[in-house]
Amino acid sequence: MDSKNNYKVIGLMSGTSLDGLDIAYCQFNKKDSGWSYSIGKAVTIKYPAAWISKLSSAQKLSGEELIALDVAYGKFLGKACADFIGKNSLKIDFIASHGHTVFHQPDKGFTFQLGSGQALHAASGRPVVYDFRSLDVLLGGEGAPLVPAGDKFLFSEYDVCLNLGGIANLSMDVKGKRIAYDVCFMNMGLNYLASKAGKKFDVNGAMAQEGEVNNSLWKALAKVYSGLRKKRPSLGREIFEKQIQPLLDNESISLNDRLRTFTESSAAEIASVILSSKEKAKVLCTGGGALNSFFILRLLELCGDHATLIIPEEDIVKFKEALVFAFLGILRVRGEVNCLQSVTHATRNSSSGLTIGL
Structure with missing residues (x-):
């Protein structure tokens, strides 16, 4: 110790x-x-x-x-x-x-x-x-x-710590107790779709912005998340491949429309959690999705006056998880929770x- x-x-x-x-x-x-x-x-x-x-x-x-x-x-x-x-x-x-x-x-x-x-x-x-x-x-x-253990000790000044990585997850204090959970798939879906156009990712959501929401895909995604929401499981590759990927493979829907629909779906899932708070929330946004300007714009519009979204300096946006695991290593070496x-x-x-x- x-x-x-x-x-x-x-x-x-x-x-x-x-x-x-x-x-x-x-x-x-x-x-x-x-x-x-x-x-x-x-x-x-x-x-x-x-x-x-x-x-x-x-x-x-x-x-x-x-x-x-x-x-x-x-x-x-x-x-x-x-x-x-x-x-x-x-x-x-x-x-x-x-x-x-x-x-x-x-x-x-x-x-x-x-x-x-x-x-x-x-x-x-x-x-x-x-x-x-x-x-x-x-x-x-x-x-x-x-990551919420790191949020609790390193980023306590924020009401909500939102990570927009392959999976979107968040953490916050509720009555003195830290709670956190995976909300929805984020870059895992967006990058998967972008790869169909030979791209690693959709820069600033440009392709998504050109598309329109497809109602059938929207409803299918909403149904998946409704079922997951009841249990709030830890999301991973297995769930993505089984329940989300087949929906995104629907070639009858244009690629830009699939990107737009997935973007809107993810923003709506995250906004619904933020809006469930009774007070205006100060939200720290990190992860690759924080650099997707179109996604952030949609999330801002959905949250309205109920939240202030804060995108910190680029090193924190990009490397917050690496920072937190360095810190979790310290707690482990110290024998602390x-x-x-x-x-x-x-x-x-x-x-x-x-x-x-x-």
């Missing part, structure tokens, strides 16, 4: 939208008033086509192939960190790695984030904290979302994550 108050940590994040590997060198300082943070250096390493193919199809591998890929990806992470540390002449306490989610099935008692912590440690030569979700799942929780029962619905709070080299 560590009790020092100053840390220099690298946080690693690879999201469901496969934008790339986020590497953030973060500094944290604990004072009587709470934690302060800064992002010193940060970069997103775009995945080569070969890695996009491997990561997007990892769930189809045999057990032996998956283990081999787990080690290979761990080595990839370790080398990326070693290069980043060397290029920027950094001294760090450890690396905190989220990994890349391949399987997330808490109802069956497991979750799996690709990227062997042992391989990462060996390739980087630095201590590592990894596998942040498994313990919570084994304690009966959803294993997600985990980094996984909240009120958020994941586990049987208890926990200090989750495995360590090596510490």
